[in-house]
Amino acid sequence: MSQHPAHAQNHRHPDEPRAEDITSALKGADYPMGKEKLLALAKSNGADGEAMAVLNRMSDRNFDSASAVLREANRVE
Known part of the structure; x- marks a missing residue:
């Protein structure tokens, strides 16, 4: 049985950022980094x-x- 398109694993709500948006927000990250430093970096990157x-x-x-951040971001979206 096929999945309804809205339930497909790659379905992204229009208000959710793409992986590229998060990667761009974290440009220049010096890993390992904690959540608070990632947030500060993302804010400074606009x-x-x-x-x-x-x-x-x-x-x-x-x-x-960055891949660890993206995995966690996908989990919480």
């Missing part, structure tokens, strides 16, 4: 509200790479 909201919902821990 991240939009959706990207900031996703970063805010992430767990408060150290991230060792």
